[in-house]
Amino acid sequence: MKELSLNILDIVQNSISAEASLIEILLAETDETLRITIKDDGRGMSPEFLATVMDPFSTTRKTRKVGMGIPLFKLAAEQTGGELTITSRTRDMSPEDHGTVISAFFYKNHMDFTPLGDVVSTLISLIQGCPDVDFLFEHELPNGEMVHLDTREMREALGDEIPLNSFEVLEWARESLNEQYGF
Amino acid sequence: MKSLEELAAIRNKMKDRVAIRENNGDIRIVVGMATCGIAAGARPVLNAFVEEVRKQHADNATVTQTGCIGMCRLEPIVEVFEGGKERVTYVKVKPAMVPRIVKEHILGGKPITEYTIGAAE
Ligand SMILES: Nc1ncnc2c1ncn2[C@@H]1O[C@H](COP(=O)(O)OP(=O)(O)OP(=O)(O)O)[C@@H](O)[C@H]1O
Numbered sequence: 001m002k003e004l005s006l007n008i009l010d011i012v013q014n015s016i017s018a019e020a021s022l023i024e025i026l027l028a029e030t031d032e033t034l035r036i037t038i039k040d041d042g043r044g045m046s047p048e049f050l051a052t053v054m055d056p057f058s059t060t061r062k063t064r065k066v067g068m069g070i071p072l073f074k075l076a077a078e079q080t081g082g083e084l085t086i087t088s089r090t091r092d093m094s095p096e097d098h099g100t101v102i103s104a105f106f107y108k109n110h111m112d113f114t115p116l117g118d119v120v121s122t123l124i125s126l127i128q129g130c131p132d133v134d135f136l137f138e139h140e141l142p143n144g145e146m147v148h149l150d151t152r153e154m155r156e157a158l159g160d161e162i163p164l165n166s167f168e169v170l171e172w173a174r175e176s177l178n179e180q181y182g183f
Numbered sequence: 184m185k186s187l188e189e190l191a192a193i194r195n196k197m198k199d200r201v202a203i204r205e206n207n208g209d210i211r212i213v214v215g216m217a218t219c220g221i222a223a224g225a226r227p228v229l230n231a232f233v234e235e236v237r238k239q240h241a242d243n244a245t246v247t248q249t250g251c252i253g254m255c256r257l258e259p260i261v262e263v264f265e266g267g268k269e270r271v272t273y274v275k276v277k278p279a280m281v282p283r284i285v286k287e288h289i290l291g292g293k294p295i296t297e298y299t300i301g302a303a304e
């Protein structure tokens with residue numbers, strides 16, 4: 001992938017396929033490092049399945065045998081000297097608290113670091129495609145400032161009749177994020 | 184900073200329009216957003232459709248996303264579904280192609296054959 005924000009878009013699609021209702025996208029950045037954490041409350045993965053998921057020759061998908069999303073994200077982290085970890089709990093294992101946490105750690109100054117890129121477009125694309133899923137986005141910048149978007153707050157202000165993927169609402173979200181980033 | 188109060192204003196402004204919109208929307212534009220599609224550039228294509236549909240007032244169309252369409256080398260792939268018509272599959276779509284697809288196909292009713300899968304094969 002050309003930007004890590006595209007990996008994020010791709011990894012969050014897995015959470016959506018796993019029928020998550022809340023997906024947290026948390027970025028924590030210093031001058032030297034970046035941590036990307038994606039947390040969902042979807043159906044989770046069993047330990048046996050999880051053990052094989054990092055390896056591109058395992059997937060539960062039917063149209064094509066090889067799942068590439070997680071291996072690509074893992075590679076992007078590892079090639080900077082960082083790492084990717086996954087913890088997951090299925091409904092059977094943990095009926096109250098099931099879901100998946102994927103956390104990737106990057107060294108930003110490594111020459112093989114992929115830039116984060118247009119994370120705003122990733123978020124807008126996600127809300128556009130899944131207006132009924134909730135997203136919490138937080139980006140802690142190297143200067144300590146926090147960029148924040150929570151679709152639950154948006155939903156509360158909008159009421160039930162206006163879907164989150166209405167053009168005006170997407171534009172509001174885009175402008176809100178751009179403003180917080182100082183674009 | 185953009186405030187949540189602005190959303191409440193959007194809510195009031197849109198209330199009446201939502202009811203009208205729900206009646207049409209008989210064309211579905213579906214963008215493939217699996218790993219292969221995203222890597223090939225599906226994100227800007229999706230956003231271009233959202234914007235062009237709005238800009239050209241193609242109120243008869245809705246833009247949605249789907250997983251893998253199963254032809255990775257032809258991504259980004261966009262499928263157009265319209266009641267009573269055969270599905271049209273656009274392949275290797277670039278944002279620059281989107282204004283024309285909305286104008287001639289979504290609004291004008293004429294698929295652009297040179298962008299479709301038939302032309303690529
Ligand atoms: N958040 C998640 N919750 C539940 N299962 C998951 C989650 N993320 C991944 N999986 C499982 O792991 C598999 C591998 O994911 P991966 O993204 O690597 O490939 P894929 O989604 O199958 O295909 P693609 O190459 O299109 O991404 C998925 O098919 C799914 O079964």
Ligand SMILES: [Mg+2]
Pocket residue numbers: 010011013014067068069070218
């Ligand atoms: Mg995937």
